Amino acid sequence: MNYFETVFQEEIRKISLTVPHKLYEPVAYSLSMGGKRLRPALMLHATSIFDGSPERVLPAAMAMEIFHNFTLLHDDIMDQADLRRGMPTVHMKYSSNAAILSGDAMSILAFKYLATLKSDKLQQLFALFSSTAIEVCEGQQLDMDFETRQMVTVAEYLEMIRLKTAVLIAESLRMGALLADAGQSDSDLLYEYGINVGLAFQLQDDWLDVYGDPDIFGKKQGGDICANKKTYLLLKAAEAATGSTHIELNHWLAKSDFDPKQKIAVVIDIYEKTGVSEATRNLMKNYHDRALMALDKMTIPSESKQSLIDFAGEAMVRVK
Amino acid sequence: MNYFETVFQEEIRKISLTVPHKLYEPVAYSLSMGGKRLRPALMLHATSIFDGSPERVLPAAMAMEIFHNFTLLHDDIMDQADLRRGMPTVHMKYSSNAAILSGDAMSILAFKYLATLKSDKLQQLFALFSSTAIEVCEGQQLDMDFETRQMVTVAEYLEMIRLKTAVLIAESLRMGALLADAGQSDSDLLYEYGINVGLAFQLQDDWLDVYGDPDIFGKKQGGDICANKKTYLLLKAAEAATGSTHIELNHWLAKSDFDPKQKIAVVIDIYEKTGVSEATRNLMKNYHDRALMALDKMTIPSESKQSLIDFAGEAMVRVK
Numbered sequence: 001m002n003y004f005e006t007v008f009q010e011e012i013r014k015i016s017l018t019v020p021h022k023l024y025e026p027v028a029y030s031l032s033m034g035g036k037r038l039r040p041a042l043m044l045h046a047t048s049i050f051d052g053s054p055e056r057v058l059p060a061a062m063a064m065e066i067f068h069n070f071t072l073l074h075d076d077i078m079d080q081a082d083l084r085r086g087m088p089t090v091h092m093k094y095s096s097n098a099a100i101l102s103g104d105a106m107s108i109l110a111f112k113y114l115a116t117l118k119s120d121k122l123q124q125l126f127a128l129f130s131s132t133a134i135e136v137c138e139g140q141q142l143d144m145d146f147e148t149r150q151m152v153t154v155a156e157y158l159e160m161i162r163l164k165t166a167v168l169i170a171e172s173l174r175m176g177a178l179l180a181d182a183g184q185s186d187s188d189l190l191y192e193y194g195i196n197v198g199l200a201f202q203l204q205d206d207w208l209d210v211y212g213d214p215d216i217f218g219k220k221q222g223g224d225i226c227a228n229k230k231t232y233l234l235l236k237a238a239e240a241a242t243g244s245t246h247i248e249l250n251h252w253l254a255k256s257d258f259d260p261k262q263k264i265a266v267v268i269d270i271y272e273k274t275g276v277s278e279a280t281r282n283l284m285k286n287y288h289d290r291a292l293m294a295l296d297k298m299t300i301p302s303e304s305k306q307s308l309i310d311f312a313g314e315a316m317v318r319v320k
Numbered sequence: 321m322n323y324f325e326t327v328f329q330e331e332i333r334k335i336s337l338t339v340p341h342k343l344y345e346p347v348a349y350s351l352s353m354g355g356k357r358l359r360p361a362l363m364l365h366a367t368s369i370f371d372g373s374p375e376r377v378l379p380a381a382m383a384m385e386i387f388h389n390f391t392l393l394h395d396d397i398m399d400q401a402d403l404r405r406g407m408p409t410v411h412m413k414y415s416s417n418a419a420i421l422s423g424d425a426m427s428i429l430a431f432k433y434l435a436t437l438k439s440d441k442l443q444q445l446f447a448l449f450s451s452t453a454i455e456v457c458e459g460q461q462l463d464m465d466f467e468t469r470q471m472v473t474v475a476e477y478l479e480m481i482r483l484k485t486a487v488l489i490a491e492s493l494r495m496g497a498l499l500a501d502a503g504q505s506d507s508d509l510l511y512e513y514g515i516n517v518g519l520a521f522q523l524q525d526d527w528l529d530v531y532g533d534p535d536i537f538g539k540k541q542g543g544d545i546c547a548n549k550k551t552y553l554l555l556k557a558a559e560a561a562t563g564s565t566h567i568e569l570n571h572w573l574a575k576s577d578f579d580p581k582q583k584i585a586v587v588i589d590i591y592e593k594t595g596v597s598e599a600t601r602n603l604m605k606n607y608h609d610r611a612l613m614a615l616d617k618m619t620i621p622s623e624s625k626q627s628l629i630d631f632a633g634e635a636m637v638r639v640k
Contacts, residue, residue: 020461023458100397101464104424105457107428108450112447114446122442123435137425138343141342142340
């Protein structure tokens with residue numbers, strides 16, 4: 001187990017022993033469900049680039065991870081999701097009320113950890129964290145709005161995924177840098193890198209649903225297509241399709257009774273006709289390049305950049 | 321309109337114009353529902369005692385009021401309450417999902433305001449606010465636990481109302497003092513005063529349900545009795561009742577079909593037999609006296625204490 005995970009598991013154990021148990025048990029359960037701990041890893045990595053101490057950044061890394069899991073917990077209630085990472089969601093295992101209140105406690109707990117930071121930039125860090133946190137709520141609201149809206153533009157979709165996904169990744173990097181006393185300019189460039197990498201990863205997710213190898217990707221192909229999920233690919237196709245292609249797409253979107261395989265085949269065919277696959281790959285490449293351009297402007301040794309270049313490259317794997 | 325309310329209304333107006341509207345409209349609605357703005361008033365008062373500037377304390381006062389309204393908003397979902405202050409609750413007016421997410425945003429918004437404070441005690445203020453905020457969640461959890469539990473002790477009840485109600489009042493006072501650069505000892509004594517006044521007010525609430533004048537109190541007499549609400553009076557009666565009185569009390573608590581007037585009359589009779597009314601008044605007096613003792617130890621001029629003595633006295637009005 002890596003440094004963060006070791007400390008975090010001990011923290012989860014302490015939380016699970018805190019009273020009232022009915023409040024803190026769901027918190028510990030939610031935090032134990034795993035996940036890649038991507039945000040703490042990025043924060044610790046950003047700190048290490050500027051020779052910062054991992055111990056010093058730890059409260060912020062825990063705050064990020066707890067806040068991220070809080071958003072998943074409450075999103076699962078709102079989306080009425082039964083499972084997360086193959087395990088019952090908090091509201092299914094306990095109750096909706098337990099999930100609401102434990103989520104509330106997690107959100108506050110994140111700020112409680114943040115308040116233990118030792119830094120002369122505390123005010124800035126508090127402001128950045130709370131601004132970013134509220135942006136994630138705005139992203140979730142847009143995501144919910146889109147479900148019931150007929151028309152969503154590609155620009156609106158990109159703004160939604162920026163808020164819902166990219167900002168927390170980007171802020172993890174920036175805060176890690178600031179806590180290692182990196183300059184403001186380098187810290188902001190890391191944020192810019194993070195936004196672009198985050199967007200590339202989300203587009204990769206959308207693309208892999210259609211074109212990914214289910215054995216590697218771990219999800220059934222075309223799940224988003226069957227659910228009419230407003231992904232970048234669907235929105236782009238809706239914008240690009242004309243004439244009979246447009247009519248056919250709308251026909252399949254409106255159809256409530258269909259053979260999944262047939263719908264997937266037809267929609268993929270429309271994606272081909274409208275050049276959506278290539279458009280997605282191009283946009284991902286664009287974000288990937290912008291991420292590297294931000295790195296390029298940073299005043300750190302190029303060997304320090306390699307791992308970040310590699311990480312950005314992962315957003316392009318199986319897609320290039 | 322007083323200073324706080326004027327500024328706060330302008331802030332609510334700004335919030336109501338923020339996008340996405342579906343997120344911020346319910347926030348503005350929740351904050352517009354009124355209420356006494358007790359916590360900001362206490363905070364500003366505490367600051368004025370130590371000659372602090374109201375402008376400086378304003379972000380913390382707004383944070384307190386927004387956080388308090390967030391707890392009401394989420395409590396209303398959990399309690400499935402249709403109305404608050406005679407108006408539809410947020411989840412009734414909008415939707416459960418809107419209420420969950422807007423509440424989340426309010427909780428974070430409170431911290432965002434807090435992060436704008438100009439103070440060299442920012443770390444301490446952030447730590448106090450987040451610790452107190454999580455205590456309020458613990459109090460709500462205990463309150464929900466009690467509803468389904470057969471037995472709740474008086475001590476457990478007092479701990480619940482301390483967490484759910486008193487700590488936020490007390491912290492408002494302490495933070496107001498700290499922001500005016502009051503000493504730690506005086507600030508902590510104000511907190512102690514606030515805890516005791518908060519407990520006295522909650523007991524007064526319980527007492528007035530039974531003994532208050534409905535015309536003055538604005539609620540139907542005996543509402544708590546009909547609902548089997550575990551108030552201090554009921555829990556104390558359950559502890560004190562013996563023999564046939566104990567049997568009779570349990571009989572009426574278990575009865576699902578009853579004449580409200582008859583149930584209220586019988587339970588009040590049991591309260592008389594078990595001396596519960598006097599016990600409640602004595603405990604309120606006790607908290608009231610402890611609040612004044614805390615004030616007494618403070619190193620401020622006695623004329624500065626008078627308004628706080630008056631405020632504590634209000635917890636005893638119609639009860640003495």
